[in-house]
Amino acid sequence: MHIGQVAARTGLSLRTIRHYDELGLVRPSARSQGGFRLYTEADVARLMVIRRMKPLGFTLEEMGELLSITDRLDNSSAAALETAEREQLLARLGRFEQATRERCAALRTQLSRAEEFAADLQRRAGQLTAGTS
Amino acid sequence: MHIGQVAARTGLSLRTIRHYDELGLVRPSARSQGGFRLYTEADVARLMVIRRMKPLGFTLEEMGELLSITDRLDNSSAAALETAEREQLLARLGRFEQATRERCAALRTQLSRAEEFAADLQRRAGQLTAGTS
DNA sequence: CTCTACCTTAACGTTAAGGTAGAGATTCGG
DNA sequence: CCGAATCTCTACCTTAACGTTAAGGTAGAG
Numbered sequence: 386m387h388i389g390q391v392a393a394r395t396g397l398s399l400r401t402i403r404h405y406d407e408l409g410l411v412r413p414s415a416r417s418q419g420g421f422r423l424y425t426e427a428d429v430a431r432l433m434v435i436r437r438m439k440p441l442g443f444t445l446e447e448m449g450e451l452l453s454i455t456d457r458l459d460n461s462s463a464a465a466l467e468t469a470e471r472e473q474l475l476a477r478l479g480r481f482e483q484a485t486r487e488r489c490a491a492l493r494t495q496l497s498r499a500e501e502f503a504a505d506l507q508r509r510a511g512q513l514t515a516g517t518s
Numbered sequence: 519m520h521i522g523q524v525a526a527r528t529g530l531s532l533r534t535i536r537h538y539d540e541l542g543l544v545r546p547s548a549r550s551q552g553g554f555r556l557y558t559e560a561d562v563a564r565l566m567v568i569r570r571m572k573p574l575g576f577t578l579e580e581m582g583e584l585l586s587i588t589d590r591l592d593n594s595s596a597a598a599l600e601t602a603e604r605e606q607l608l609a610r611l612g613r614f615e616q617a618t619r620e621r622c623a624a625l626r627t628q629l630s631r632a633e634e635f636a637a638d639l640q641r642r643a644g645q646l647t648a649g650t651s
Numbered sequence: 652c653t654c655t656a657c658c659t660t661a662a663c664g665t666t667a668a669g670g671t672a673g674a675g676a677t678t679c680g681g
Numbered sequence: 682c683c684g685a686a687t688c689t690c691t692a693c694c695t696t697a698a699c700g701t702t703a704a705g706g707t708a709g710a711g
Binding site for chain 1: 687688689690691
Binding site: 434436437438440441455458475478479481482485486488489492493495496498499500501502503506507509510513514 | 567569570571573574588591608611612614615618619621622625626628629631632633634635636639640642643646647
């Protein structure tokens with residue numbers, strides 16, 4: 386799949402997708418002979434992970450780290466992974482999980498503050514408009 | 519009030535507060551003879567407005583615009599404000615109100631996506647840990 | 652005084668992304 | 682098979698909103 390269609394499906398801009406490639410965050414699985422980026426469904430799935438994580442305020446570097454952790458846990462056959470490394474990966478995954486929960490909570494407070502602000506604004510606008518009569 | 523206390527009360531960094539001063543977004547009401555920024559309660563209130571708006575993704579410029587609109591609507595005596603200008607200000611305020619509602623909605627979808635992501639992560643971590651036994 | 656905590660400006664760095672230009676690749680109608 | 686219309690490429694420039702570091706000035710307690 387070409388980059389344009391990936392952009393349409395993920396809601397990310399072409400520029401952003403190229404940026405993620407440059408950083409090594411989500412590399413296209415292949416290139417056409419002419420040099421066009423070619424993405425697979427799995428690549429799109431990785432982009433969607435990023436899209437969902439982003440509101441939580443993780444840096445691109447952190448998201449790349451998480452992707453590489455899950456890649457290694459999923460794609461290595463269980464036997465091929467030394468116990469020590471597996472433990473370490475699971476520990477890091479756990480820290481991500483905790484951070485995610487914390488940031489979700491932070492996002493909820495932000496949202497409620499924002500809604501409070503929206504309500505204030507609406508009330509004030511209403512008052513001022515009413516005063517016009 | 520000095521900048522440090524303002525930072526403590528608003529939860530903004532010193533750098534951020536100075537940045538807002540540099541941009542003319544929230545100017546300290548005075549300076550000490552030695553040059554320290556001196557903030558009033560009203561200044562802090564302005565900073566809190568920004569703090570609440572920020573999660574909605576408004577630019578600092580837009581927030582400055584909103585602050586100046588409400589300032590003019592509040593601080594000018596009703597008579598001193600020409601009807602035409604007042605109309606214009608109210609119209610702009612209305613656009614802000616609409617944008618705020620839209621962005622609140624967007625924030626809610628982002629939050630739900632993030633929570634979905636958090637749930638996924640938790641489920642996957644649980645599975646992997648269980649496999650360890 | 653002098654010490655300490657707090658404050659100042661100035662300048663450069665960072666992160667994440669958008670803009671632009673000019674060249675090359677693909678594709679589609681004829 | 683060919684030319685036009687799209688699409689994509691790389692490379693570089695720009696922006697927003699701060700963070701960081703350096704080098705120092707200030708307020709007030711002792």
